[in-house]
Every structure is written in structure tokens, then in C-alpha cells.
Amino acid sequence: MITFYKMVVFIHIFSAIIGMGPGFILTTVVKAGTNMTELRHSYRLRHRLHIFVMVGGALLLVTGLTLGFLNPSLFHTGWYVTSLVLFLAALAIGPIVLSPRSKPVKTLLDSYQGEKIPDEYWRLSKILFRYENLENVIFIIIIALMILKPF
Template sequence: MEKKGHSQIRGHNMYIYLLFIHIIAAVTAIGAIICYPLIMSSARTVGQAKFALVLLQKTANLPKIGGILLFLTGLALGFLETDLFHELWYLISIAIFLIILVILAGLHPACIKQQLTLLLQTQGDDLPDAYRLIRRRSAWLEGIANLAAFISILLMVFKPF
């Protein structure tokens, strides 16, 4: 039986620590993403929608921070285990992450801003049709982000190819 050298043990420990941070970052980022549609689907009035949108704006940093950590630790894990860069599931996970990043860092915040701006100009408590139209686009983006996150989790757990 071959003994592990000190640097091999240290490298293994680094991998475990990075994997732990990677998992915590995934829970933080994906947990927030999953909650977006749940929060927004409960808004029935202008006041409720304003509150829900402000809440989404306040929690928008969770998927951003979690996503950045997820990406960096994922790459770091790849550099520690360079064979990962030859695994299709790993490469597809990175591509999916970039799709989620475009949605959550660019497209979705713009939709939230449009919705909030529209609601601030709305008199009364009935949600206007223009809001509902923008909200549908936002819900569609949230659905894509959730599906992408789900597929990414499947790829990382089952490593099908």
C-alpha cells in the first residue's frame, strides 16, 4: 500500500474545502432562484407586487454572490482535477451556468426594474395589463433559470457523460 505524501493530503483537503464552498454557494444561489416565482405568484395587488419586487431586488445579490462563488469554485475544482475539463457534463454545466448568469445578472433585473417603474406610476390597486405582460416575460426567464439550475444539478450529481 502506497503512503500519501503531505502535498497529496493537502491537495485532497483543498478539494474537499472547495467542494464544500461550491455546495454552499449552489444552495445560496439556487435557493434564491427557486423562490423568485413563488414570491411573485402571490402578488395580487399593486401594493403586494411592489413589495414582492422590492424583496426580489434585495435578494438579487444572493444568486449573484452564490453564482460567482459557484463559478470560481467550480473552475478551481477543475484545475485541481484537470480531467474534469475533458468531461462533457462538466463543460455543459459551465455553459448552463453562463446562461443562468445572463438571465439573472442582465435580463431579469431589467424586467424587475420595468415592473417596479410601471407600478410606481399606477393609480389604484389593480395590476395593469402592461405589468402582467412584463411579469409574464420575467416569469418565463425565471422558469428558464430554474430549469437550467435543475439540469445543472442533475449533471453534477449523476455525471451522465
């Protein structure tokens, strides 16, 4: 018989797949655009994928904390606390770092006339993607901590 704890672990793992999986390709999706029409379409797809990231991320946080409250000894393990701190930091990166850097890109996509992708886009996206890649590294570290439980 499956215990409540195992059911929460199950939901937690699926939340990671649903939330983090698409998150790793958000940058790749928009790099495929070769003109403004394709680029705008890529950003619409990216927005749809980001919904999975947000839902999965919220479920990850809720189920991760639930696991901690069901098994309070987790709050005394280094891998759990480090994962939680890194996850909260990654969540904070969204509104604090990514949002201000994505707004100029969105404005450019909405206002630019023509099909040739302007140089300004490449400059802005390079900065945005650098922070998105940093966030992906944080998530890879979290996944490694969850699997290996090294300390």
C-alpha cells in the first residue's frame, strides 16, 4: 500500500519533470528563430512552455516543503536545506533578474517593424540567456543533490 509520504514523493518527482524539463529548453526554443516572424512565434511557444515551468515549480515547492514537514529530520540534512535555499534563490531570480531583462526584449518584439532580426535583439537576448543559463545550472545542482544526497 502506498503511504501518503510516498504519494507526495511521486507528485514531487513528476512536478520536477513537468516543471524543470521545459525550463531547460526555454532558451533553445527562441534561438531557432531566423527572422522576426519566427522569433515572435518562438516567444509565444516559450510563453506556453513557461506555464508548465510555473505550475511544476509551484508544485515542487509545495511538495518539497510537505515532505519536510512530514519528515522533519530533512530540515537537518545539508542536501535538503541547500536544495531548498537554491530553489528559493532560483525563484527570486525570476522577478528580480529575468523579468527586468526580458521586458526590453518583449518591447522590441512588439514594436519592431520588418523581418530582419535587429542587432539590439541579439545584445538584449545574450544578457537574458546568460541569466537563464545560470538558473539552469542551479536547477542541475538541485537535481544532483536530490539524487545523490551527498551530505
